[in-house]
Amino acid sequence: MNRAWLAQRPIRVGISSCLLGEAVRFDGGHRRDAFLTDTFGRFVEWLPVCPEVECGLGTPRESMRLVREGDGVRLVTVKTGVDRTDRLIRYADDRVAQLAEQDLCGFVLKKDSPSCGMERVKIYGRGTAPTKSGRGLFAAMLADRCPDLPIEEEGRLSDPQLRDNFVERVFAYGRLRALFGGRWNQGALVRFHTAHKLTLMAHSPAAYRELGRLVAQGPSLGRHDLKRQYSQRFMGALSNIATRPRHANVLQHMVGYIREPLDRASKAELLGAIDDYVRELVPLVVPITLMRHHVRVHDAAYLAGQVYLEPHPKELMLRNHV
Numbered sequence: 156m157n158r159a160w161l162a163q164r165p166i167r168v169g170i171s172s173c174l175l176g177e178a179v180r181f182d183g184g185h186r187r188d189a190f191l192t193d194t195f196g197r198f199v200e201w202l203p204v205c206p207e208v209e210c211g212l213g214t215p216r217e218s219m220r221l222v223r224e225g226d227g228v229r230l231v232t233v234k235t236g237v238d239r240t241d242r243l244i245r246y247a248d249d250r251v252a253q254l255a256e257q258d259l260c261g262f263v264l265k266k267d268s269p270s271c272g273m274e275r276v277k278i279y280g281r282g283t284a285p286t287k288s289g290r291g292l293f294a295a296m297l298a299d300r301c302p303d304l305p306i307e308e309e310g311r312l313s314d315p316q317l318r319d320n321f322v323e324r325v326f327a328y329g330r331l332r333a334l335f336g337g338r339w340n341q342g343a344l345v346r347f348h349t350a351h352k353l354t355l356m357a358h359s360p361a362a363y364r365e366l367g368r369l370v371a372q373g374p375s376l377g378r379h380d381l382k383r384q385y386s387q388r389f390m391g392a393l394s395n396i397a398t399r400p401r402h403a404n405v406l407q408h409m410v411g412y413i414r415e416p417l418d419r420a421s422k423a424e425l426l427g428a429i430d431d432y433v434r435e436l437v438p439l440v441v442p443i444t445l446m447r448h449h450v451r452v453h454d455a456a457y458l459a460g461q462v463y464l465e466p467h468p469k470e471l472m473l474r475n476h477v
Contacts, residue, residue, distance in 0.1 A: 159350065159462040164336070165200045166329045169254060169262035169297075171271045172203040174309050179205040183215040188309050191263060195322065198468050202257060206270040206293040210246035212239070221269045221289045223280040230269055230292055240292070243270060247293045251300045258332060259304060261325035264294050266310035273298070273308045303390040304328070315476035316396055322473055323466045324393045327351070330462075331389060335382050341373050344385065353463035355392050357405045362392030403433045406442050409450075409458055416453045425449065440474040 172179045176187035208214055217232040219239060230240045265271040268291050276289035290298070298306055305324035312318045334347050348370045355363040366388055373381050406429045414422065428442040443464065450458045458464070467473060 158468070159330075159465050164258065164329070164333055166198065166260050166326065167202055167258055168199045168325060169202045169204055169257075169259050171263065171265035171268070171309075172205040172208070173265055174263060175201060175203055177203060177205070179208045179214055181207070181214070181216050181218045186265060186309070188312075190312065190318075191309065194471060197470070199260075199325070202254075202259065204250065204254070204293075206243060206247060206250070209250065210243050212242075219269050221276060221278045221291075223278050228278055228289060243292050244296070247296045250293075251296050254297070255301060258336075259301070260329040260332065261305040261307070261321070262297060262301075263312070264291070264306065264308050266308040268294075270294070273306060273311075303386055305390070305394075315473070319467075319473040319477050320393075320396055322471060323354075324390065326467050327354070327393055327462075328390060331386060335386065344373060344381070345370060348385075350460050350462050351389075353405050353409070353461045354466060355389075356408070357397040357401050357463060359392045359395045360401070362388060362395070366392065399433060399435070402439060403429055405463065406432075406446060409446055409461075412458055413449050413453050413455050417449065421449065438475050439477050440472075443474060 170191065173185045174188045174191055176185050176192065178185050180186065207216065207219075217234055217237075219230055219232050221228050222231045229238055230243055231238050264273050266273070267276060269276060269289075270291045270293045272289070272291040273294050274290060275287040276291055277285040277287055278289040279285045294306075297304075305321055305328055307317065307321040312321060330347070334343060337343075348366065352363065352367075355366060366385065369381075369385060369388065376384070407426075410417075410422070410425060410429075417425070425442070425445055428437065428445050431437045432439060432442050446458075447464050449455075450464070
């Protein structure tokens with residue numbers, strides 16, 4: 156079976172530099188993340204970014220926080236009250252424009268950071284308790300300029316479902332970029348979409364149907380519009396977490412393709428593994444592994460070509476925990 160997560164170009168992922176162990180935090184320290192450096196890092200090319208250091212604030216430096224000022228939010232040093240907002244925004248404007256040309260397939264940000272936090276960053280007010288309602292200035296600009304790019308915080312990646320979802324989206328975006336980065340045509344898009352049908356079904360049945368209609372309408376749309384709409388809707392669909400019931404539905408759907416060659420005992424074993432997964436007795440890797448065995452033994456070509464069976468490197472063992 157093809158390793159479907161592979162793209163035709165390196166999988167390049169942006170990352171807050173401190174997560175790689177670089178001593179760039181305000182106190183001169185780092186927040187090295189072992190999963191990112193030792194496990195995920197074996198399959199991607201990291202592009203480290205530290206907005207605060209790169210905009211010239213140095214290390215160590217006075218800590219900063221987001222402060223509510225009228226209808227806006229400012230980035231202000233904690234002790235001396237120096238406003239660093241304009242400096243960081245000027246930097247971020249240039250840096251995000253550069254990153255948009257770097258063929259990134261994802262970005263991992265440092266949680267809670269006033270520059271890099273993706274969500275729930277504290278915003279302070281005068282005489283009021285802080286609210287966890289902000290976004291880091293750099294993170295906000297990155298998300299706004301690159302809406303299809305998979306972006307996640309390292310803290311959220313400790314959740315097995317969110318980790319599996321993010322890594323799946325990173326490799327899917329790599330394949331999408333490889334498709335549209337070359338001399339693609341309607342046939343190439345149809346093949347790409349066909350290979351991702353069961354993946355889309357697991358994430359969003361509604362988006363699965365919507366994207367099917369979009370591909371069918373492809374010849375009547377301009378290339379630019381088709382590429383834009385498909386990319387946006389494809390990545391939007393994958394941002395929905397693939398739930399246990401939807402995974403079970405996809406697996407049962409796959410059984411239908413190999414029902415005839417299966418003997419009674421093999422069919423019962425496969426359906427039993429799916430049921431055990433639904434009952435949370437086994438992780439997803441168990442029915443998936445059994446399904447891959449039968450797909451190979453019975454030479455089920457359509458299923459063998461489905462990215463769903465191997466959306467990311469098995470060495471990451473992500474489906475052992477969902």
